[in-house]
Amino acid sequence: MEVVASKTRKGKLLPANGVFSSPVFLALSLQLLAFVLSYLLYAADRWQFGSLLSPYFLLAVHAGIAATLSFLLGMSWWWWLIQFTFPFAVVASLVFQLHPGFSLSIFLLLVLLFWSTYRTQVPYFPSKSSLLPCILEQLPARNDLRFIDIGSGFGGVSISLAKMRPEQSFFGVEVAPIPWLVSWLRAAVLSKKLRFYLKDYLELDFADFDVVFAYLSPVAMPGLWEKVRSEMRPGAIFMSYEFKVPGVEADLIIKSNLNDPDLYIWRI
Ligand SMILES: C[S@@+](CC[C@H](N)C(=O)[O-])C[C@H]1O[C@@H](n2cnc3c(N)ncnc32)[C@H](O)[C@@H]1O
Numbered sequence: 001m002e003v004v005a006s007k008t009r010k011g012k013l014l015p016a017n018g019v020f021s022s023p024v025f026l027a028l029s030l031q032l033l034a035f036v037l038s039y040l041l042y043a044a045d046r047w048q049f050g051s052l053l054s055p056y057f058l059l060a061v062h063a064g065i066a067a068t069l070s071f072l073l074g075m076s077w078w079w080w081l082i083q084f085t086f087p088f089a090v091v092a093s094l095v096f097q098l099h100p101g102f103s104l105s106i107f108l109l110l111v112l113l114f115w116s117t118y119r120t121q122v123p124y125f126p127s128k129s130s131l132l133p134c135i136l137e138q139l140p141a142r143n144d145l146r147f148i149d150i151g152s153g154f155g156g157v158s159i160s161l162a163k164m165r166p167e168q169s170f171f172g173v174e175v176a177p178i179p180w181l182v183s184w185l186r187a188a189v190l191s192k193k194l195r196f197y198l199k200d201y202l203e204l205d206f207a208d209f210d211v212v213f214a215y216l217s218p219v220a221m222p223g224l225w226e227k228v229r230s231e232m233r234p235g236a237i238f239m240s241y242e243f244k245v246p247g248v249e250a251d252l253i254i255k256s257n258l259n260d261p262d263l264y265i266w267r268i
Pocket of ligand 1: 114122123124125126127149150151152153154156157173174175176179199200201202214215216
């Protein structure tokens with residue numbers, strides 16, 4: 001998905017397009033910088049004090065620098081975690097002499113789980129169950145209603161709604177293969193009116209749906225709103241959990257629980 005705008009400050013440091021615009025590039029650069037700084041600390045300690053600092057302390061310093069810089073540069077919270085754990089994972093694989101196939105398997109599993117998160121900047125995290133009654137009360141009662149969750153993860157939202165409205169049709173679209181496969185298998189045993197597609201939601205025509213639901217990220221919202229405005233039919237409903245469309249007032253804001261995110265609703 002095209003990144004149209006970002007609330008992070010990385011845009012000020014990186015070019016807007018190309019491989020160097022990716023957060024992966026920024027993350028790797030910060031790891032390199034953290035390595036250089038912790039190496040300088042190691043060299044100074046060795047030269048001045050005869051190696052007082054333990055290697056694990058230096059490793060923690062490296063991880064802390066990488067995570068702190070990621071936070072200070074406005075990277076999303078999951079990058080802080082990745083940046084902190086990455087050096088420990090590398091050292092653990094060396095200390096325990098893990099078989100390269102083990103690291104490769106973990107890597108492949110993560111790729112299949114998170115797929116193009118580096119590009120979409122939308123990782124998987126499920127919505128809260130308190131959201132479901134809020135969606136349900138806004139769904140028109142027509143039997144021919146077509147609802148889609150764009151970025152459906154493991155399919156929870158559409159599957160739960162389909163159980164409550166068996167006469168209506170529920171869909172999901174997901175780019176990451178493992179979550180999609182799980183949702184597809186669940187749909188196969190549950191209902192014919194429940195279907196999940198493995199593709200980018202940009203490839204869909206939103207005119208095919210009466211209700212489009214999204215739980216994505218602030219980065220995705222401006223581009224998504226353009227698609228909603230140009231494709232959704234008059235009378236259709238667009239819902240976004242947690243994330244507003246910058247500069248566009250929602251017609252309705254529903255609070256599910258005190259500590260849970262809001263559901264924003266626009267009537268087209
Ligand atoms: C925050 S999760 C939401 C999961 C689910 N909709 C829910 O509410 O529990 C966002 C999901 O969107 C998927 N995603 C991100 N960009 C996408 C795209 N362009 N097309 C399809 N899926 C996408 C991610 O892989 C992730 O699984």
